[in-house]
Amino acid sequence: MSxxxxxxxxxxxxxxxxxxWLFQEARxxxxxxxxxDVYFRGVVEFSNYCADNCFYCGLRAGNxxxxxYRLTKEEIVEAAEVGYALGLKTxxxxxxxxxxxxxxxxxxIIREILSRIDAVITLSLGERGFDExxxxxxAGAERYLLKVETFNEELYRKYRPGRNLEERIRLLIYMxxxxxxxxxxxxxxxxxxxxxxxxxxxxxxxEMELEMIAVGPFIPHPETPxxxxxxxxxxxxxxxxxxxxxxxxxxxxxxxxxxxxFGMDYRARGIEAGANVIMPSITxxxxxxxxxxxxxxxxxxxxxxxxxxxxxKLVEDTGSKVSDSKGYSPRRFYAEGS
Ligand code: 5AD
Ligand code: SF4
Numbered sequence: 329m330s331x332x333x334x335x336x337x338x339x340x341x342x343x344x345x346x347x348x349w350l351f352q353e354a355r356x357x358x359x360x361x362x363x364x365d366v367y368f369r370g371v372v373e374f375s376n377y378c379a380d381n382c383f384y385c386g387l388r389a390g391n392x393x394x395x396x397y398r399l400t401k402e403e404i405v406e407a408a409e410v411g412y413a414l415g416l417k418t419x420x421x422x423x424x425x426x427x428x429x430x431x432x433x434x435x436x437i438i439r440e441i442l443s444r445i446d447a448v449i450t451l452s453l454g455e456r457g458f459d460e461x462x463x464x465x466x467a468g469a470e471r472y473l474l475k476v477e478t479f480n481e482e483l484y485r486k487y488r489p490g491r492n493l494e495e496r497i498r499l500l501i502y503m504x505x506x507x508x509x510x511x512x513x514x515x516x517x518x519x520x521x522x523x524x525x526x527x528x529x530x531x532x533x534x535e536m537e538l539e540m541i542a543v544g545p546f547i548p549h550p551e552t553p554x555x556x557x558x559x560x561x562x563x564x565x566x567x568x569x570x571x572x573x574x575x576x577x578x579x580x581x582x583x584x585x586x587x588x589x590f591g592m593d594y595r596a597r598g599i600e601a602g603a604n605v606i607m608p609s610i611t612x613x614x615x616x617x618x619x620x621x622x623x624x625x626x627x628x629x630x631x632x633x634x635x636x637x638x639x640x641k642l643v644e645d646t647g648s649k650v651s652d653s654k655g656y657s658p659r660r661f662y663a664e665g666s
Contacts, residue, residue, distance in 0.1 A: 339527040354570035354602030367655030370411030370610035373619040378424025383487040386549040411610040412445040425454035438467040473511040511540025517560020534575035539657035544586030547622035562590040573602030578659035
């Protein structure tokens with residue numbers, strides 16, 4: 329497969345060489361595939377425990393100042409039902425790398441949700457065992473999100489202690505074989521990451537032919553080793569979205585909450601730059617402020633209803649329409665049809 333932009337083209341676009349063309353072209357391509365539709369995904373952040381120690385993330389095990397919570401199985405299922413009642417057709421089950429929930433617990437939750445509502449389940453549970461992701465696929469989960477965060481081996485080793493990039497990629501490939509729609513992505517503006525790195529990351533993500541690709545700017549969290557570093561550049565993140573859209577016409581690409589941390593305006597600009605997905609948090613009010621991957625997370629809205637209403641309006645104000653479909657990526661449809 330040949331991509332329509334070279335790494336060199338990407339780097340120049342990241343430098344802002346031709347923003348007018350970039351954003352217009354990304355938007356044109358998005359509308360040719362998705363029209364004005366924007367898909368909503370409700371994210372249930374059901375545990376903020378994490379066994380890992382990523383240098384950038386507030387949920388890292390080493391952050392002793394983070395108050396921790398876990399929702400019960402019933403609470404998780406109920407949160408999904410609330411999201412569905414509010415019109416959401418995809419439920420994302422997300423947590424830190426929390427091994428408290430065993431293979432069978434997650435399988436039970438998936439089956440229970442699917443017995444109650446006609447929704448698609450996406451998992452975002454970190455790097456788990458091959459046997460686990462297989463079982464969860466059989467239980468009915470259809471999508472899995474697992475960001476590589478960076479393809480730069482040195483940065484990866486430094487910022488994700490105890491983890492290995494190759495293993496993560498192997499897991500992504502396996503999930504594809506299992507029939508998941510697979511999503512990955514990167515953080516933009518990690519300390520030490522160059523424009524060349526980001527250009528290569530966008531190219532490599534695109535070569536993976538993913539159904540979902542997410543990018544968001546780095547936001548320093550004070551209780552982490554990178555707490556006093558500079559934040560990523562939100563405009564650079566918008567350029568990343570646009571470049572990814574051009575290289576991946578069929579992928580579902582969210583306008584992320586990390587982007588919104590720089591001002592709500594950026595979430596709307598993400599949609600204008602080629603994103604077609606918005607992921608409201610549908611985590612219960614009681615715990616939603618505790619899911620503090622980075623400062624500001626979930627602080628915009630006090631509860632689920634407020635969050636969904638707010639984001640619907642934001643999307644409509646861009647001239648887009650909130651879709652009521654399940655929002656599969658058309659990638660497979662086209663790939664099979666060709
Ligand atoms: N800034 C931006 N994004 C972050 N993530 C974790 N920490 C940060 C941060 N400080 C993102 C990672 C991860 C997801 C849970 O949140 O991409 O996949
Ligand atoms: Fe855990 Fe994910 Fe945060 Fe890493 S990025 S510390 S794996 S929640």
